[in-house]
Amino acid sequence: MDASRHTRSLDIPLHRLDVPLPHLLPFAIGTFDTIGALSRANFPHRHTFYEIVYVTGGHGAHVLDSVQRALHPPQLCVITPGQIHHWADAEDLTGHVVLFNEDFLLSRTQDVAALRALSRAPGHAPGGQAAPVEALLAEMEAEYRALRAGYQKLLRASLQILIVRALRSCSSAEEAAPHSRAAEGAAAHSRATEVTADFTRLLRLPGGTCRSVDSYAQELGMSAGHLHALVRQSTGLTPGGLIRLQRTLEAKRLLTATTMTVRQVAGAVGFRDPAYFCRFFRRETGMSPGAFRADAGGNHHDPRIESIAAGPDGS
Template sequence: MDARRTTPTPRAVPDLPLHRLQVPLPHLLPFAIGGFDTIGPLSRAGFPHRHSFYEIVHVTGGRGAHVLDLVHRPLAPPQLCVITPGQVHYWADADELTGQVVLFNEDFLLGHPQDLAALRTLAARPGLGLGEQAAPIAALLADMEHEYRTRPSGFQSVLRASLHILIVRALRAGAPAGRPQPPGRPAELAAAFTRLIARPGGVRHTVASSAQELGVSPGHLQTLVKRGTGRTPGGLIRRQQTLEAKRLLACTDLTVRQIAKEAGFADPAYFCRFFRRETGMTPGEFRVRVDGNHHDPRIASIAAVPDGP
């Protein structure tokens, strides 16, 4: 099966495709699991692209590197690579990739909403080494793939429960930094807010429009997001705008004027001042430096910051 399909984004951004989840059993569950060959050629795509879904890749073999939001990590199997909606990633010079690819939509996690924040924490740590969790995770994924292929009675419940266990074990592998937020209204609202602004086009949201979409007042959003993340909603929006601008500068041929608009700025001159204040470089300087250079800390600094406090 080809579980992913490249489609233009709404208000398509040139040269930055959006992969949507296309599964063989969409009436049963928004989920797929299989090897790289089973999932399809897009599972090892070597060009920058986004997802509208979540992806967990269990890399068991191969050479090359995984690039996630400009962070370049050489492959060192066994490891997990977690990609969340809106992030830009690709496989650089990858050869003989082996392992399993797990694809799912947010709907598949309704029973464990805290896992959404955990996935964003994991996605901020590209190329997660598994340590003593390697064998349990490999066995768990093998069982999940068997459930998915054979579809015995109750397989949907088993897959949902197994995915939750997989996320918990991945957090254990990344401890102490991989620590989920405690459940509760501040953490839940903060997670919903960060997902909202992380979606393609999400950086156009203001604090007021975000509050309206989430069904709370701007003041309440301010209080709970600050309590849940240690950061203000405005600060998180600015960080996401900077990251989006970095993605587009590095991965497309859009002009600075076009990138300013995509990053939520009506005035290109103001965008340039904003970008320089946030990164220490003009957009043009950043675009020159990022070409083949994944070691300048100013390039990847924002991409590597998790959403938790």
């Protein structure tokens, strides 16, 4: 199964995280090969999720929000939702790729702020953190593959450690402080990402998927149009699109982890009509709720995943 789904927004390809069963976490980790061909995409695109890339080999350049930096492995790159990036003339890329949605951070605002700071440059050398970062990534991938008890908590804790180590490695003032024009763009991007973070935090609260975009805009103190513009700037998706993503994720969780009926799941994620919910779920996942539940239960006999990208779409 692909690690992401590929759509288009404003003529810029948009990648959405779609992790394989039995992993229902909004998280994936692997190499450039196991994540898939799009982890090396040479065309400008953006994500609805975060990506941390640790490049250990290869040559070429990484381009992030029109800023290009030549690859000199080992090199650490952080891409946040809504940023536009690609690999320019890159060949023989090797290393680790970590993908995750913001809800995997469990609303840790300090981690979100750290990732935004790290994403202001297209990459930097890990310096003295190289060996610890490589060891940590190897352990995270082993945990992700083995599915031992408590692996979700370990992956979250390890991700927080990875963020701290990345911050330690990014000590150059030249990388952290953009020029004036770039600073203005960064400020605008920061405003959009802050509002989007507030919106997604509210969306993840109990009953969040049952609310309208207008109600969120009112709570955030702005018009629905302004909310729409900021969220789209940050993620490439509309507020309604993020609500659909959250509804789908919550429905997957309920279908897999509870004995609720499809009708009950439909009501819990904001659908009055179970038939409409079934059509929605099939459109978003390619499966009916019943088939998804059966497939989720049937995959646990062999949790090992050779590759999370069988086709050309990867990250």
